[in-house]
Amino acid sequence: MNARGVSLSVFERVMEIASRRGFFWPSCSDVYSNYPAGLWSYGPLGARLIEKITSLWRRIAINHGAYELITPNMMSVKVFEASGHTKHFSDRFVECKKCHSRFRVEMLLAGHIDKASLENITDAEADRLIRELNVKCPRCGSRNFTEVARFNLMFTTQIGAKGGEIAVLRPETTQGSVVELKHVVRSMRSKLPVILYQQGSAFRNEISPRLGLVRLREFHMMELHIFFDPENPGFQKEVESISHYKLRFLKLEDRDSGKITEMEVGEALREGYTINTLITYWLAVVQKFFNETLGIPMERLRYKELSDRERAHYAAAHWDLECYTKDLGWIEVANNAYRTDYDIRGHMSLSGEDLTVDVDGKKIIPHMYEPSIGIDRTILNLLLISYTD
Amino acid sequence: MNARGVSLSVFERVMEIASRRGFFWPSCSDVYSNYPAGLWSYGPLGARLIEKITSLWRRIAINHGAYELITPNMMSVKVFEASGHTKHFSDRFVECKKCHSRFRVEMLLAGHIDKASLENITDAEADRLIRELNVKCPRCGSRNFTEVARFNLMFTTQIGAKGGEIAVLRPETTQGSVVELKHVVRSMRSKLPVILYQQGSAFRNEISPRLGLVRLREFHMMELHIFFDPENPGFQKEVESISHYKLRFLKLEDRDSGKITEMEVGEALREGYTINTLITYWLAVVQKFFNETLGIPMERLRYKELSDRERAHYAAAHWDLECYTKDLGWIEVANNAYRTDYDIRGHMSLSGEDLTVDVDGKKIIPHMYEPSIGIDRTILNLLLISYTD
Numbered sequence: 001m002n003a004r005g006v007s008l009s010v011f012e013r014v015m016e017i018a019s020r021r022g023f024f025w026p027s028c029s030d031v032y033s034n035y036p037a038g039l040w041s042y043g044p045l046g047a048r049l050i051e052k053i054t055s056l057w058r059r060i061a062i063n064h065g066a067y068e069l070i071t072p073n074m075m076s077v078k079v080f081e082a083s084g085h086t087k088h089f090s091d092r093f094v095e096c097k098k099c100h101s102r103f104r105v106e107m108l109l110a111g112h113i114d115k116a117s118l119e120n121i122t123d124a125e126a127d128r129l130i131r132e133l134n135v136k137c138p139r140c141g142s143r144n145f146t147e148v149a150r151f152n153l154m155f156t157t158q159i160g161a162k163g164g165e166i167a168v169l170r171p172e173t174t175q176g177s178v179v180e181l182k183h184v185v186r187s188m189r190s191k192l193p194v195i196l197y198q199q200g201s202a203f204r205n206e207i208s209p210r211l212g213l214v215r216l217r218e219f220h221m222m223e224l225h226i227f228f229d230p231e232n233p234g235f236q237k238e239v240e241s242i243s244h245y246k247l248r249f250l251k252l253e254d255r256d257s258g259k260i261t262e263m264e265v266g267e268a269l270r271e272g273y274t275i276n277t278l279i280t281y282w283l284a285v286v287q288k289f290f291n292e293t294l295g296i297p298m299e300r301l302r303y304k305e306l307s308d309r310e311r312a313h314y315a316a317a318h319w320d321l322e323c324y325t326k327d328l329g330w331i332e333v334a335n336n337a338y339r340t341d342y343d344i345r346g347h348m349s350l351s352g353e354d355l356t357v358d359v360d361g362k363k364i365i366p367h368m369y370e371p372s373i374g375i376d377r378t379i380l381n382l383l384l385i386s387y388t389d
Numbered sequence: 390m391n392a393r394g395v396s397l398s399v400f401e402r403v404m405e406i407a408s409r410r411g412f413f414w415p416s417c418s419d420v421y422s423n424y425p426a427g428l429w430s431y432g433p434l435g436a437r438l439i440e441k442i443t444s445l446w447r448r449i450a451i452n453h454g455a456y457e458l459i460t461p462n463m464m465s466v467k468v469f470e471a472s473g474h475t476k477h478f479s480d481r482f483v484e485c486k487k488c489h490s491r492f493r494v495e496m497l498l499a500g501h502i503d504k505a506s507l508e509n510i511t512d513a514e515a516d517r518l519i520r521e522l523n524v525k526c527p528r529c530g531s532r533n534f535t536e537v538a539r540f541n542l543m544f545t546t547q548i549g550a551k552g553g554e555i556a557v558l559r560p561e562t563t564q565g566s567v568v569e570l571k572h573v574v575r576s577m578r579s580k581l582p583v584i585l586y587q588q589g590s591a592f593r594n595e596i597s598p599r600l601g602l603v604r605l606r607e608f609h610m611m612e613l614h615i616f617f618d619p620e621n622p623g624f625q626k627e628v629e630s631i632s633h634y635k636l637r638f639l640k641l642e643d644r645d646s647g648k649i650t651e652m653e654v655g656e657a658l659r660e661g662y663t664i665n666t667l668i669t670y671w672l673a674v675v676q677k678f679f680n681e682t683l684g685i686p687m688e689r690l691r692y693k694e695l696s697d698r699e700r701a702h703y704a705a706a707h708w709d710l711e712c713y714t715k716d717l718g719w720i721e722v723a724n725n726a727y728r729t730d731y732d733i734r735g736h737m738s739l740s741g742e743d744l745t746v747d748v749d750g751k752k753i754i755p756h757m758y759e760p761s762i763g764i765d766r767t768i769l770n771l772l773l774i775s776y777t778d
Binding site for chain 1: 740
């Protein structure tokens with residue numbers, strides 16, 4: 001119960017305590033009343049949590065031979081043209097014709113159809129659903145929306161004294177690793193597989209930032225970019241050493257029932273479900289990190305398999321590691337994408353440069369597997385799970 | 390000598406080695422040939438240096454009772470209107486009428502009059518000098534420039550689904566501390582003086598990024614924001630414990646001769662040159678950090694006193710800690726500004742909120758002293774000093 005005797009959910013209580021005790025709170029909330037949503041500040045206790053979580057994960061990365069990189073938050077728009085982000089990195093929205101508020105289509109339809117189906121419908125189907133279900137504007141109650149449109153999520157700015165060049169605030173740290181891979185391979189004289197580690201901010205102009213640390217406009221992430229030769233991905237010995245470790249999957253075909261399939265690492269690999277030794281091994285490392293290092297109970301973790309349509313534009317396979325809490329349900333805390341050679345190929349094509357890596361005298365375009373952990377969501381889930389009355 | 394037998398300066402050799410061995414290099418330099426200048430990537434060795442330097446300084450801060458804060462890189466433009474940055478945070482430039490290149494006035498006149506005088510001249514005097522000295526365009530050789538104009542150094546972007554709100558990429562971490570001070574004081578139940586520690590990126594749309602890590606468009610800094618009651622600044626006992634420690638000043642009146650005045654902490658305080666116990670103590674802590682912790686020889690360090698005109702718009706007193714290397718001369722590595730109550734007063738005035746802090750039942754507007762360390766420049770200077778053939 002809060003001071004006015006209203007009963008609060010665990011989520012509301014945790015958010016209130018987090019702000020009061022100096023973990024995190026909406027940026028500027030003491031000063032500017034109509035400050036943009038989705039920008040948060042971390043206080044002394046929150047900063048300690050970030051420091052602790054990142055140093056634990058960094059140690060795991062470094063112990064696996066990862067090289068740390070720090071690349072700029074701001075990069076030329078060229079980089080994101082090559083990566084496909086200027087074309088594909090968008091949300092769909094409709095605007096209320098009466099109050100002119102804009103809403104993400106997924107948010108508007110969330111109460112009406114289940115989330116899994118939602119992520120699979122086309123823009124035209126979304127249009128039809130909004131009309132058929134007679135959806136109300138959450139702000140003014142009107143039932144008159146524009147057609148579904150696309151909104152690019154990247155923030156842009158102008159760079160240089162003449163303001164002529166467009167720069168982008170990175171929506172992921174990935175492209176920094178891709179454009180510097182060759183430099184690292186050369187200076188470190190390293191051979192594939194090469195693991196790059198990045199930790200830092202990322203920026204997305206979300207249409208409706210909400211749920212505290214879940215959907216932010218600026219957030220903190222730590223990403224591994226593991227470049228490998230698809231003919232010889234590596235991590236054979238490592239994966240054998242944990243062949244009986246159980247991975248927890250929500251397979252595509254079990255979306256409706258929610259049935260979780262526990263699969264031993266060795267079995268997942270034999271069946272080809274997890275593609276190769278490298279991907280299988282790193283799925284285990286990430287699950288172990290959340291379970292054994294951070295202490296999230298196994299029954300609250302699962303890898304959700306994404307469908308062709310749900311996956312990002314660059315991914316050939318994609319599992320979202322999700323964490324369960326009563327108030328939020330299953331929330332993605334880490335995405336694990338097999339990006340193939342999509343990114344490097346894009347930069348080679350736009351720049352005309354040779355970004356291949358030499359493997360025993362053969363030039364190959366490395367493939368990339370990317371475990372990407374959202375730090376803010378991880379912290380929120382940890383607090384929600386740790387809370388007791 | 391380089392591969393072509395050309396003799397290189399230490400600066401050029403260090404930059405070449407830093408890139409080759411994976412310390413740092415211009416972002417994207419393997420991929421996009423005309424990538425914007427002033428954006429750099431740090432490789433594995435550079436990232437280790439950043440980690441090492443920041444953890445050493447953070448430990449000193451925490452041992453002094455500092456609270457760590459993490460505030461967004463992107464903030465509403467309102468914050469920077471209140472802080473005076475939208476009005477005052479600019480460089481002056483002229484444009485070549487022939488090739489349309491733009492140049493910082495200070496850069497154009499650098500070969501003609503000394504730097505100290507340069508920083509003190511008005512826009513009109515700069516205009517007159519450029520004409521009288523018949524300055525050539527460094528790009529095309531023409532001698533025909535526009536009048537001196539001002540160029541705001543902040544990057545802006547549009548935030549929100551309708552793109553209506555302007556957000557700014559912070560040019561310093563300071564404003565984040567100012568707008569969250571009250572929240573920290575309340576949640577930590579702390580009393581003045583309160584020390585906030587922030588570490589992160591900052592962004593400035595420099596007209597002419599140059600000299601490797603010296604003038605960047607995105608850079609790394611670690612700042613302390615020490616809020617205090619000007620009637621009772623504190624650090625009395627601390628300052629007494631180091632009363633014989635010698636600070637090294639280049640006073641305003643000694644600019645021409647370059648004479649450095651060594652002054653014991655106790656003496657600096659008695660003479661009132663360093664204003665109060667808090668500022669005096671922290672000038673010593675910062676100098677000790679560069680000398681004793683990072684190992685920069687004392688004769689390569691000095692505090693340059695800034696004149697009324699050189700100081701930033703918010704500062705009542707300001708000393709630049711400078712580091713000497715043969716190739717670069719004296720380069721600022723940390724600025725130490727007494728910002729009075731300028732920032733908090735600005736936010737109170739724009740927001741109408743009460744941002745005072747309670748001191749024994751009295752409401753006061755805290756004053757702020759800010760030691761701000763540039764991490765990139767510190768690393769560059771350390772490498773230049775450590776280099777031997």
